[in-house]
Amino acid sequence: MALVVQKYGGSSVATAERIKRVAERIVATRKAGNEVVVVVSAMGDTTDELLDLAHQVSPLPAGRELDMLLTAGERISMALLAMAIHNLGYEARSYTGSQAGVLTTSTHGKARIIDVTPGRLRGALDEGAIAIVAGFQGVSQDTKDITTLGRGGSDTTAVALAAALHADVCEIYTDVDGVFTADPRIVPNARHIKQITYEEMLELAACGAKVLMLRCVEYARRFGMPIHVRSSYSNNPGTMVTGSMEDVPVEQAMITGVAHDRSEAKITIVGVPDEPGAAARVFETVASAESNIDMIVQNVSTEATGRTDISFTLPKTDGPAAMAALGKVQDKIGFKGLLYDDHIGKVSLIGAGMRSHPGVAATFFASMADAGINIEMISTSEIRVSVVCRDTDLDAAVRAVHDAFELGGDEEAVVYAGTGR
Amino acid sequence: MALVVQKYGGSSVATAERIKRVAERIVATRKAGNEVVVVVSAMGDTTDELLDLAHQVSPLPAGRELDMLLTAGERISMALLAMAIHNLGYEARSYTGSQAGVLTTSTHGKARIIDVTPGRLRGALDEGAIAIVAGFQGVSQDTKDITTLGRGGSDTTAVALAAALHADVCEIYTDVDGVFTADPRIVPNARHIKQITYEEMLELAACGAKVLMLRCVEYARRFGMPIHVRSSYSNNPGTMVTGSMEDVPVEQAMITGVAHDRSEAKITIVGVPDEPGAAARVFETVASAESNIDMIVQNVSTEATGRTDISFTLPKTDGPAAMAALGKVQDKIGFKGLLYDDHIGKVSLIGAGMRSHPGVAATFFASMADAGINIEMISTSEIRVSVVCRDTDLDAAVRAVHDAFELGGDEEAVVYAGTGR
Numbered sequence: 001m002a003l004v005v006q007k008y009g010g011s012s013v014a015t016a017e018r019i020k021r022v023a024e025r026i027v028a029t030r031k032a033g034n035e036v037v038v039v040v041s042a043m044g045d046t047t048d049e050l051l052d053l054a055h056q057v058s059p060l061p062a063g064r065e066l067d068m069l070l071t072a073g074e075r076i077s078m079a080l081l082a083m084a085i086h087n088l089g090y091e092a093r094s095y096t097g098s099q100a101g102v103l104t105t106s107t108h109g110k111a112r113i114i115d116v117t118p119g120r121l122r123g124a125l126d127e128g129a130i131a132i133v134a135g136f137q138g139v140s141q142d143t144k145d146i147t148t149l150g151r152g153g154s155d156t157t158a159v160a161l162a163a164a165l166h167a168d169v170c171e172i173y174t175d176v177d178g179v180f181t182a183d184p185r186i187v188p189n190a191r192h193i194k195q196i197t198y199e200e201m202l203e204l205a206a207c208g209a210k211v212l213m214l215r216c217v218e219y220a221r222r223f224g225m226p227i228h229v230r231s232s233y234s235n236n237p238g239t240m241v242t243g244s245m246e247d248v249p250v251e252q253a254m255i256t257g258v259a260h261d262r263s264e265a266k267i268t269i270v271g272v273p274d275e276p277g278a279a280a281r282v283f284e285t286v287a288s289a290e291s292n293i294d295m296i297v298q299n300v301s302t303e304a305t306g307r308t309d310i311s312f313t314l315p316k317t318d319g320p321a322a323m324a325a326l327g328k329v330q331d332k333i334g335f336k337g338l339l340y341d342d343h344i345g346k347v348s349l350i351g352a353g354m355r356s357h358p359g360v361a362a363t364f365f366a367s368m369a370d371a372g373i374n375i376e377m378i379s380t381s382e383i384r385v386s387v388v389c390r391d392t393d394l395d396a397a398v399r400a401v402h403d404a405f406e407l408g409g410d411e412e413a414v415v416y417a418g419t420g421r
Numbered sequence: 422m423a424l425v426v427q428k429y430g431g432s433s434v435a436t437a438e439r440i441k442r443v444a445e446r447i448v449a450t451r452k453a454g455n456e457v458v459v460v461v462s463a464m465g466d467t468t469d470e471l472l473d474l475a476h477q478v479s480p481l482p483a484g485r486e487l488d489m490l491l492t493a494g495e496r497i498s499m500a501l502l503a504m505a506i507h508n509l510g511y512e513a514r515s516y517t518g519s520q521a522g523v524l525t526t527s528t529h530g531k532a533r534i535i536d537v538t539p540g541r542l543r544g545a546l547d548e549g550a551i552a553i554v555a556g557f558q559g560v561s562q563d564t565k566d567i568t569t570l571g572r573g574g575s576d577t578t579a580v581a582l583a584a585a586l587h588a589d590v591c592e593i594y595t596d597v598d599g600v601f602t603a604d605p606r607i608v609p610n611a612r613h614i615k616q617i618t619y620e621e622m623l624e625l626a627a628c629g630a631k632v633l634m635l636r637c638v639e640y641a642r643r644f645g646m647p648i649h650v651r652s653s654y655s656n657n658p659g660t661m662v663t664g665s666m667e668d669v670p671v672e673q674a675m676i677t678g679v680a681h682d683r684s685e686a687k688i689t690i691v692g693v694p695d696e697p698g699a700a701a702r703v704f705e706t707v708a709s710a711e712s713n714i715d716m717i718v719q720n721v722s723t724e725a726t727g728r729t730d731i732s733f734t735l736p737k738t739d740g741p742a743a744m745a746a747l748g749k750v751q752d753k754i755g756f757k758g759l760l761y762d763d764h765i766g767k768v769s770l771i772g773a774g775m776r777s778h779p780g781v782a783a784t785f786f787a788s789m790a791d792a793g794i795n796i797e798m799i800s801t802s803e804i805r806v807s808v809v810c811r812d813t814d815l816d817a818a819v820r821a822v823h824d825a826f827e828l829g830g831d832e833e834a835v836v837y838a839g840t841g842r
Binding site: 053058094144 | 437441485487490499500520
């Protein structure tokens with residue numbers, strides 16, 4: 001008997017009909033002799049509707065109360081799912097994050113899981129019940145207040161519970177059949193990936209692939225928990241995320257896939273004095289605004305001016321706060337101006353085999369040039385090459401790179417509607 | 422500095438606009454130098470919408486999961502209310518029933534409060550915050566599962582918290598200016614009652630007056646907690662529920678008011694053998710179906726048949742279960758048949774002064790006769806007379822009794838829209 005943790009996103013439980021379908025899938029897993037723990041997101045647009053209500057009563061809702069409000073969403077979906085399972089003749093019990101023992105930091109809106117004490121879940125499983133757990137939420141170890149984990153939180157809940165319960169596998173149900181060599185909405189012949197290492201998945205997630213969130217993959221890697229990314233609309237095998245880069249046979253394909261990201265903006269600090277400590281002061285300022293920086297490029301300064309330009313990318317949502325923080329220190333640091341550009345796109349090529357194959361970057365850049373796309377910034381890691389271009393060039397860039405490395409398959413990938421959090 | 426517990430029903434917080442208005446009232450109470458604890462129901466139709474969803478996934482949702490589902494309603498309203506208070510510059514923290522220490526029995530859907538341990542609320546008040554608590558819900562002392570208290574549960578939560586916190590007063594906000602001598606929707610010149618004893622309020626509630634639920638008044642009486650029933654749409658003084666019948670001065674008005682009830686049905690068991698134990702067997706059967714019986718009438722049996730008829734009233738919602746249970750034992754008990762009548766109404770006259778004034782019942786029955794209304798059943802207590810009539814005669818019966826005892830005032834009562842749970 002295996003212990004399976006399954007996670008269903010918001011689109012999988014968006015309506016009563018879909019909840020019933022998910023219940024059937026869960027019961028089928030139970031019938032096959034498995035112990036089942038299910039993590040569920042809020043139904044469809046519930047979170048957005050609750051956020052809308054919050055903004056109607058307060059322009060800047062307090063984090064503690066926003067978390068209290070949003071966690072009502074999973075409470076609704078999990079109770080309905082438990083009812084739908086009962087209706088199929090199986091015992092199911094729903095648990096809030098707090099009841100399931102998901103202990104977090106107290107940073108409302110983006111709490112981190114500190115520990116999981118799944119005693120009540122284990123008890124429910126021992127009594128033959130299916131345990132349904134609210135994703136995305138927990139309880140602060142210090143303040144005992146309800147917290148939420150931020151974007152992708154339900155995936156992280158699932159992996160954390162799977163690790164704490166020593167599950168055999170954590171199945172993440174989504175609206176696609178797993179991970180593809182590129183987004184099938186942009187590259188119709190993108191190939192399905194059967195298996196991928198944690199490191200490659202981390203790079204894909206960090207580069208904008210939305211199928212799994214970064215933190216969830218980090219958690220899985222830390223605990224060696226295999227993740228099976230599957231579609232909740234089909235019975236096709238999905239993508240197994242498991243194993244380390246060290247285990248990848250040398251003969252494996254050099255390149256895993258292409259990721260893209262439209263969520264970043266670029267800030268350029270013009271005319272920074274070319275002296276020791278200037279860059280440090282700039283990025284201390286940005287860090288104090290709690291902005292996450294991605295790529296950084298510093299131009300060579302000319303002797304004539306003794307000044308240089310520094311550009312960096314960051315999530316668009318962090319842009320205004322970072323600009324405000326930098327504006328305040330302009331005189332102190334002595335730079336000449338700030339430019340904000342939110343019309344950029346990032347395309348990244350990821351592959352564990354890249355390490356031992358020189359020339360990948362050259363082929364990448366050549367494919368961009370052939371497509372007439374200007375490269376604005378470059379960043380690389382051991383298993384990744386990323387470039388920034390105009391956002392209007394992004395789709396063409398993804399297709400060009402995907403073609404250049406011959407990643408395409410013979411069939412069109414199937415795309416389903418919607419996605420969860 | 423007084424400690425005030427305020428309770429707002431679902432219609433008072435039905436929209437973001439109304440929540441903001443309630444927040445202003447709460448802040449005004451805080452500004453006046455009071456410590457404030459607020460109990461809140463779910464927004465407007467939320468509970469019905471959640472129930473509808475439940476019935477879409479399961480014809481008979483499990484009690485545990487239904488409670489988990491419905492408690493999402495107060496979670497939403499209380500978080501929004503806390504945000505709206507923050508927005509006015511005051512600190513507010515929302516607490517679920519469980520967090521507020523509302524410990525209950527484990528009967529889902531109609532749990533009873535066993536104990537209240539308001540440590541977190543006391544802590545919040547000590548730090549100067551306004552505490553917002555979800556009404557209608559608690560946590561089972563035994564199973565640690567989330568429970569709901571059933572109809573009127575939010576009022577009971579408020580009184581129970583007020584008692585546990587040794588509050589000075591429990592204010593119940595509703596859609597009318599308090600308790601009236603009759604329902605102003607039926608009797609336009611019904612008079613506002615400034616003060617009423619717990620016993621009279623209990624009889625009114627038991628006889629169908631919806632302004633306060635029975636269990637809440639019982640709780641208040643047990644702990645001697647004064648309840649101030651007020652309108653959330655005005656600043657008029659409401660009705661104080663306080664003091665015992667023993668304290669009522671003899672010169673006080675003999676009659677308090679007229680209550681009516683459309684929620685009951687009548688079951689008649691025809692041809693019951695007139696022998697010892699027959700009635701006991703009938704009512705044991707009804708009790709085993711968990712039906713609450715109100716009035717009972719047994720006819721005199723004729724010597725010719727040696728049989729009698731027994732009629733009783735019960736909530737319409739309990740009707741089908743009671744009929745089914747009685748049907749099963751028809752042969753065993755040996756009665757001839759069952760009649761079900763859900764077109765009855767009950768009108769009741771309540772007054773602490775009634776004890777020392779003979780002739781009340783006679784005046785009551787005469788007023789019914791003058792209005793041409795047939796009396797089907799009669800029941801009395803020390804401070805109450807109730808009769809059952811056709812439901813179509815009910816409004817006329819209420820007006821006739823109200824007039825006969827000259828309970829009317831000179832002004833029309835103001836009626837606001839909607840009501841909470």
